[in-house]
Amino acid sequence: MTERDRRARRAWFEGRLTPxxxxxxxxxxxxxxxxxxxxxxxxxxxxxxxxxxDELRDPERFExxxxxxxxxxxxxxxxxxxxxxxxxxxxxxxxPDELDxxxxxxxxxxxxxxxxxxxxxxxxFFNSLLEQDLxxxxxxxxxxxxxxxxxxELRGHRYAEVARLLDIPLGTVRSRLNRAxxxxxxxxxxxxxxAGILSPGPxxxxxxxxxESP
Amino acid sequence: MNPRELSxxxxxxxLFDYLDRELDDRQAAEIEHHLSRCRDxxxxxxxxxxLRARLADSAGQPAPPRxxxxxxxxxxxxxxx
Numbered sequence: 491m492t493e494r495d496r497r498a499r500r501a502w503f504e505g506r507l508t509p510x511x512x513x514x515x516x517x518x519x520x521x522x523x524x525x526x527x528x529x530x531x532x533x534x535x536x537x538x539x540x541x542x543x544d545e546l547r548d549p550e551r552f553e554x555x556x557x558x559x560x561x562x563x564x565x566x567x568x569x570x571x572x573x574x575x576x577x578x579x580x581x582x583x584x585x586p587d588e589l590d591x592x593x594x595x596x597x598x599x600x601x602x603x604x605x606x607x608x609x610x611x612x613x614x615f616f617n618s619l620l621e622q623d624l625x626x627x628x629x630x631x632x633x634x635x636x637x638x639x640x641x642x643e644l645r646g647h648r649y650a651e652v653a654r655l656l657d658i659p660l661g662t663v664r665s666r667l668n669r670a671x672x673x674x675x676x677x678x679x680x681x682x683x684x685a686g687i688l689s690p691g692p693x694x695x696x697x698x699x700x701x702e703s704p
Numbered sequence: 705m706n707p708r709e710l711s712x713x714x715x716x717x718x719l720f721d722y723l724d725r726e727l728d729d730r731q732a733a734e735i736e737h738h739l740s741r742c743r744d745x746x747x748x749x750x751x752x753x754x755l756r757a758r759l760a761d762s763a764g765q766p767a768p769p770r771x772x773x774x775x776x777x778x779x780x781x782x783x784x785x
Contacts, residue, residue: 516765
């Protein structure tokens with residue numbers, strides 16, 4: 491490769507990479523929860539992407555390809571830590587008390603079948619929901635649930651792909667995802683309630699016993 | 705062939721499979737058929753879509769200057785390789 495080709499290749503790579511950096515870092519941070527680990531993972535993914543750039547068949551798929559590398563870097567690091575329990579920070583299986591609320595649905599708490607004079611609880615909830623509320627709720631999920639949630643909801647991976655990446659059965663992906671969603675929604679509800687954001691009217695007080703189809 | 709009529713319970717049980725694009729075309733059409741006719745399930749579906757969109761939007765986080773410098777050094781290293 492000539493010097494000129496190399497410079498063009500680097501400029502192309504950098505031009506594609508730069509706009510993705512915040513999302514790469516954000517995704518890595520949601521996966522690891524630790525800024526230092528997230529930076530390591532992003533840097534390793536970028537280095538690996540550069541080394542393997544020839545494997546990228548369709549340049550238009552650069553973003554998906556790079557995020558896929560990021561996920562793989564995270565997963566190999568995750569596996570390595572799990573195989574060295576002294577470095578593991580969290581257990582593979584969440585304690586039962588961590589699962590309290592796994593069947594929770596925010597919708598049941600917020601939904602009102604008709605609009606009330608004080609406005610809609612759903613709107614109140616969404617209007618005051620901050621990025622940091624979502625990030626905190628996600629970060630607080632037990633690790634096995636958080637990882638599946640990030641891969642499916644943030645990265646749009648299919649269940650079969652997640653099962654393959656994490657080397658777990660498809661049914662486990664589903665059950666972790668269901669529980670993760672319940673726990674996340676419960677955490678968001680509690681955050682909103684504690685912050686006094688929701689000023690429930692009579693409908694919300696009655697909603698604790700409301701079924702799926704009132 | 706008309707889509708099969710699903711109950712609300714069936715739709716809610718498979719709602720996330722539908723939103724996650726895990727259903728085949730026929731199954732997805734059954735869910736959509738129900739959603740177009742049932743206000744409660746439609747509202748639930750819209751709520752979950754809205755929440756997941758907000759969650760996806762929250763994924764970006766400004767890369768710290770330290771990481772930006774590290775990436776810059778990496779890129780400079782590529783030039784020398």
